[in-house]
Amino acid sequence: MSEAELVVDGHELTNCIATGNVSQVWEATNTATGQSVAMKLLLPEALTDADHKRMFKHEVSVIKQLEHPNIIRYIDSTLNKKQHYYTMELFRSSNLKSLIRADLHSVHLRLRKLMECCAQAFGYMHEKGWIHKDIKPDNILMTKGSEVRVIDFSLASKGSSSMGHMMTRKKNIVIQGTRTYIAPELIRREKLTPAADIYSLGILFYETLTGRPPFMAGNPNELLMMHVRDQPDLPSSYHPNIHPEADALVMKMLSKKVKDRHESMQQVFSEVRSVKLFRQEPEEFKKAKMAKTAEEQATTVDQRLDSRADHQRTSSGAPAPPKPAPAKPKTATPAAEKPAAATPPSRAPQAAPPVPASQHQPMMPQQPMQYPPMQQPYMPQYPGAQYPM
Numbered sequence: 001m002s003e004a005e006l007v008v009d010g011h012e013l014t015n016c017i018a019t020g021n022v023s024q025v026w027e028a029t030n031t032a033t034g035q036s037v038a039m040k041l042l043l044p045e046a047l048t049d050a051d052h053k054r055m056f057k058h059e060v061s062v063i064k065q066l067e068h069p070n071i072i073r074y075i076d077s078t079l080n081k082k083q084h085y086y087t088m089e090l091f092r093s094s095n096l097k098s099l100i101r102a103d104l105h106s107v108h109l110r111l112r113k114l115m116e117c118c119a120q121a122f123g124y125m126h127e128k129g130w131i132h133k134d135i136k137p138d139n140i141l142m143t144k145g146s147e148v149r150v151i152d153f154s155l156a157s158k159g160s161s162s163m164g165h166m167m168t169r170k171k172n173i174v175i176q177g178t179r180t181y182i183a184p185e186l187i188r189r190e191k192l193t194p195a196a197d198i199y200s201l202g203i204l205f206y207e208t209l210t211g212r213p214p215f216m217a218g219n220p221n222e223l224l225m226m227h228v229r230d231q232p233d234l235p236s237s238y239h240p241n242i243h244p245e246a247d248a249l250v251m252k253m254l255s256k257k258v259k260d261r262h263e264s265m266q267q268v269f270s271e272v273r274s275v276k277l278f279r280q281e282p283e284e285f286k287k288a289k290m291a292k293t294a295e296e297q298a299t300t301v302d303q304r305l306d307s308r309a310d311h312q313r314t315s316s317g318a319p320a321p322p323k324p325a326p327a328k329p330k331t332a333t334p335a336a337e338k339p340a341a342a343t344p345p346s347r348a349p350q351a352a353p354p355v356p357a358s359q360h361q362p363m364m365p366q367q368p369m370q371y372p373p374m375q376q377p378y379m380p381q382y383p384g385a386q387y388p389m
Contacts, residue, residue: 007031008028008039008041008083008085009078009083009085010030010031010032011028011029011030011031011037011039011087012028012029012031013026013027013028013039014026014027014028014029015027017038022042022043022045022046022049022052023040023041023042023043023046023056024040024041024043025038025039025040026038026039026040026041027039027090028087036090037075037087037088037089037090038072038087038088038089038090038091039085039086039087039088040085040086040087040088041083041084041085042056042083042084042085047081047082047083047084053084055154056079056084056154057079057084058154058156059086059152059153059154059156060074060077060079060086062130062153062156063086063088063153064077065128065130066124066125066128066130066153068120068121068124070117070118070120070121070124070148070149070150071121071124071125071149071150072088072089072091072141072149072150072151073088073089074086074087074088075087075088075089091141091143091147091149092143093141093142093143093147093149094141094142095137095138095139095140095141095142096114096137096138096140096141096142096204096208097136097137097138099137099142100137100207100208100211104211105282105286107208108208108209108278108282109282109283110142110146111208111209111277112272112273112277113146113148114140114142114146114148114208115205115208115272116269116272116273117146117148118135118140118148118150118201118204119201119265119266119268119269119272120265120269121148121150122135122150122197122201122265123264123265123266123268123269125156125197126194126197126264126265129158130153130156130157130158131156131157131158131159131192131193131194131196131197132150132153132155132156132197132200133155133156133157133178133186133192133196133197133200134152134154134155134156134178134181134200135181135197135200135201135204136178136180136181136200136203136204137204137207137208138152139151139152140204155178157192159191159192159193178200179220179223179224180203180213180215180216180223181200181203181204181213182200182224182227183195183196183199183200183227184199184227184228184256185258187224187227187228188228193258194264194265195258195261197265198253198261198262198265198268199253199254199255199261201253201265201268202250202252202253202254202261203254205249205250205253206232206235206250206254209235209239209242209246209250209277210235210238210239210242211238211239212238214232214233214254215227215230215232228256232251232254234247234251235247235250240279241278241279241280241282241285242277242278242279243275243276243277243278243279245275245276245277246275246276246277246278248275249268249271249272249275253268
């Protein structure tokens with residue numbers, strides 16, 4: 001945007017929060033009051049498309065009717081030929097999708113509060129006659145203090161409304177950005193009911209528990225067929241700390257048949273409050289996992305050091321440390337032999353003849369070897385001099 005475009009009806013756009021195919025969300029400041037708001041505006045190229053303008057007007061009409069602590073608060077809007085925008089409360093937080101990717105453990109610490117807030121927000125919408133139809137982590141905001149807001153009502157509809165029929169007829173609108181979270185009955189073009197939101201919220205719960213959605217495929221059509229055809233694995237098969245009661249909650253929400261799911265979001269809310277989500281508290285589970293990892297790493301280091309020592313000894317040609325020799329078996333002491341018979345005395349040996357005195361020579365003492373003095377290095381001696389020059 002140019003500098004002139006960064007001011008919209010007395011609102012200075014200061015920071016682009018998100019950009020979509022046809023719209024942007026900006027942090028903006030009301031130049032008259034100084035109030036900071038979030039502004040969602042239709043991009044100029046989208047203003048020439050009648051369907052985009054109609055959907056934007058529809059979103060504004062929905063959010064105007066919703067007042068709930070867990071739904072983003074609407075402030076004002078302008079819809080004319082030059083621009084389409086609306087302002088809402090500025091809720092400084094990350095969306096749930098980015099939180100799951102960045103730190104799943106942190107999400108687990110706040111998971112029950114998150115589930116309760118979502119069930120209450122969508123239950124309120126259903127009471128007002130609206131079905132969100134685009135429930136996914138990208139459309140949930142959560143702060144570190146566990147405050148939650150639901151956003152983006154562009155696909156919201158009432159099952160019998162013309163907007164609802166239009167959205168269930170047009171493939172590009174129904175599945176755009178929602179293939180991972182769409183209910184089977186919407187894929188089969190069946191009647192739209194609040195149960196579709198229960199299914200989508202079940203997938204969101206599954207992802208917050210495990211860090212991944214239940215169905216993943218490289219082919220978009222195959223992904224849609226998995227919703228219709230395949231049974232998901234239990235959440236606990238991807239995360240060992242998930243309690244069986246949490247498995248049961250999510251699997252019921254993900255039932256293929258509408259009649260097998262919870263009857264309402266109020267039922268979901270009640271069950272969320274009563275079930276056990278984890279076998280251990282997330283913080284205790286994390287500490288135990290870290291301790292186990294540290295122990296395994298220490299064992300691995302010891303094994304590597306032993307292997308390295310063996311390798312160095314083999315490479316240098318040094319023999320391996322000798323193995324202790326096996327102890328020799330003790331042998332029995334032989335019995336004492338009988339003394340041999342006495343040998344008869346023989347003739348005494350004759351003495352050697354005496355050596356003449358002339359042959360006796362005194363032994364000369366051995367001369368000691370000459371060594372240089374220990375206090376100074378050995379230097380050769382020269383005639384006529386005592387020290388080298």
